[in-house]
Amino acid sequence: GPACGGRCGSGAATSFTLTSNFSSAPKCNTGPDGTDHGSWTKEGDRVDLAEQSLLNKLIRRSLVWNRNRVEVLQRDPVSPLFSVKTFEELRLVPELLKGVYSMGFNRPSRIQESALPMMLAQPLQNLIAQSQSGTGKTAAFCLAMLSHVKPANMWPQCLCVSPTYELALQIGQVVEQMGKFCPDVKLAYGVRGNRMERGVKLQEQIVIGTPGTILDWCTKYKLIDPKKISMFVLDEADVMIATQGHRDQSIRIHRLLTKNCQMLLFSATFEDSVWKFAETIVPDANIIRLKREEETLDTIKQFYVVCKDEQEKFTALCNLYASLTIAQAMIFCHTRKMAAWLTTNLSKEGHQVALLSGELTVEQRAAVIERYRNGKEKVLVTTNVCSRGIDVEQVTLVVNFDLPVDMEGNADSETYLHRIGRAGRFGRRGFAVNMVDSQQNRKIKQLDTNNLEEVELLMS
Numbered sequence: 001g002p003a004c005g006g007r008c009g010s011g012a013a014t015s016f017t018l019t020s021n022f023s024s025a026p027k028c029n030t031g032p033d034g035t036d037h038g039s040w041t042k043e044g045d046r047v048d049l050a051e052q053s054l055l056n057k058l059i060r061r062s063l064v065w066n067r068n069r070v071e072v073l074q075r076d077p078v079s080p081l082f083s084v085k086t087f088e089e090l091r092l093v094p095e096l097l098k099g100v101y102s103m104g105f106n107r108p109s110r111i112q113e114s115a116l117p118m119m120l121a122q123p124l125q126n127l128i129a130q131s132q133s134g135t136g137k138t139a140a141f142c143l144a145m146l147s148h149v150k151p152a153n154m155w156p157q158c159l160c161v162s163p164t165y166e167l168a169l170q171i172g173q174v175v176e177q178m179g180k181f182c183p184d185v186k187l188a189y190g191v192r193g194n195r196m197e198r199g200v201k202l203q204e205q206i207v208i209g210t211p212g213t214i215l216d217w218c219t220k221y222k223l224i225d226p227k228k229i230s231m232f233v234l235d236e237a238d239v240m241i242a243t244q245g246h247r248d249q250s251i252r253i254h255r256l257l258t259k260n261c262q263m264l265l266f267s268a269t270f271e272d273s274v275w276k277f278a279e280t281i282v283p284d285a286n287i288i289r290l291k292r293e294e295e296t297l298d299t300i301k302q303f304y305v306v307c308k309d310e311q312e313k314f315t316a317l318c319n320l321y322a323s324l325t326i327a328q329a330m331i332f333c334h335t336r337k338m339a340a341w342l343t344t345n346l347s348k349e350g351h352q353v354a355l356l357s358g359e360l361t362v363e364q365r366a367a368v369i370e371r372y373r374n375g376k377e378k379v380l381v382t383t384n385v386c387s388r389g390i391d392v393e394q395v396t397l398v399v400n401f402d403l404p405v406d407m408e409g410n411a412d413s414e415t416y417l418h419r420i421g422r423a424g425r426f427g428r429r430g431f432a433v434n435m436v437d438s439q440q441n442r443k444i445k446q447l448d449t450n451n452l453e454e455v456e457l458l459m460s
């Protein structure tokens with residue numbers, strides 16, 4: 001295996017093996033550790049990557065390959081980006097069509113083509129929709145909100161709730177870009193730090209925010225009249241209704257709304273129990289649901305790196321560093337403490353990295369994301385705070401420094417899918433490298449190859 005060449009500071013020439021699943025296989029119930037409690041990915045074939053240069057090479061090739069990829073995929077009926085219709089046929093108003101084209105979109109994706117007619121139909125219909133990460137859900141419900149509002153009515157009509165501050169800002173940016181030819185439609189951000197005067201009703205037609213602030217704005221501050229909300233969007237709906245704090249607030253907001261308010265729930269993942277719960281709170285919903293085997297994107301290739309402890313993971317990461325910076329990368333840690341430790345140590349090695357974790361103020365967090373989005377830093381170390389939704393086109397590689405686990409320490413396959421979905425946006429090729437503790441008992445089929453050609457063949 002590769003030595004760190006002194007670059008990692010530990011001085012130890014730790015060897016490691018990258019193993020990968022080359023199949024376009026979905027997540028399944030037996031994973032790298034052979035456990036059966038819903039693990040992260042499929043058991044992989046083993047490949048010795050004697051040099052990091054193989055991953056380097058694969059990433060470089062994929063960047064070239066990405067160039068015309070979207071158009072090819074949009075003509076492929078098995079791709080989630082495929083559509084029969086054009087944006088014109090989706091009956092968007094001319095201002096919105098202009099907005100969509102100005103963002104460089106040529107054709108809708110599958111979820112956009114199927115969800116938009118349901119969301120725009122009269123009488124209003126509820127919808128629970130699932131589509132893989134990076135396939136255009138956000139764009140779909142932003143178009144629905146912009147189509148739905150009556151600009152002449154100067155009060156909030158659409159409410160969109162998402163789990164994090166960053167995500168709320170990002171959704172707002174999509175609304176602003178798409179709606180730039182609809183000057184009369186205004187947007188307010190219901191997020192922490194956005195101070196408002198009590199009792200002065202908002203005039204913006206669309207409000208996007210996090211659940212706590214939105215609830216305060218509807219109740220304590222009386223900035224929004226929830227009875228006048230006619231479209232309610234729950235982004236990352238599974239986490240919004242399954243995790244405790246979010247659930248209580250989301251349900252309280254939901255109770256303030258009228259029966260006629262249109263409910264739209266979106267996510268890339270819905271556990272079975274969450275799906276059932278969603279159906280009980282959203283009556284008579286249209287349903288768009290993925291089959292199990294469709295949940296993983298086969299454009300994202302997944303590898304394992306076998307490490308015995310943190311230090312070895314760190315060494316492996318240093319060995320991979322050149323690959324991280326070819327495009328952009330995100331590194332996920334389990335705790336804030338680990339993320340901070342990793343950032344400090346990577347910096348000591350002379351690597352320029354950004355850290356985004358929950359302890360920063362919201363302004364600091366927004367600034368970190370903005371710098372990363374603009375490519376000022378190529379590598380972002382983070383925790384689950386960034387696992388969902390964040391859309392940075394350039395992200396090609398996701399590293400799970402720690403694999404995601406739930407409160408009981410079981411594999412959290414939903415979070416895993418969201419994390420790796422930060423790479424490979426809208427049909428681009430992405431890579432995930434998972435650092436797996438060697439004490440985990442993995443069953444990996446050995447594949448005898450040091451041969452780049454063969455590996456590439458398997459990847460294609």
Ligand SMILES: Nc1ncnc2c1ncn2[C@@H]1O[C@H](COP(=O)(O)OP(=O)(O)OP(=O)(O)O)[C@@H](O)[C@H]1O
Nearest residue numbers: 105107108109133134135136137138139389391426
């Ligand atoms: N029809 C389209 N044509 C081209 N690009 C698109 C289209 N729709 C969306 N995109 C782009 O694809 C990327 C992913 O879209 P979006 O963020 O809406 O995905 P998502 O399904 O909400 O992802 P996630 O599950 O991670 O939240 C964005 O950069 C967006 O601008």
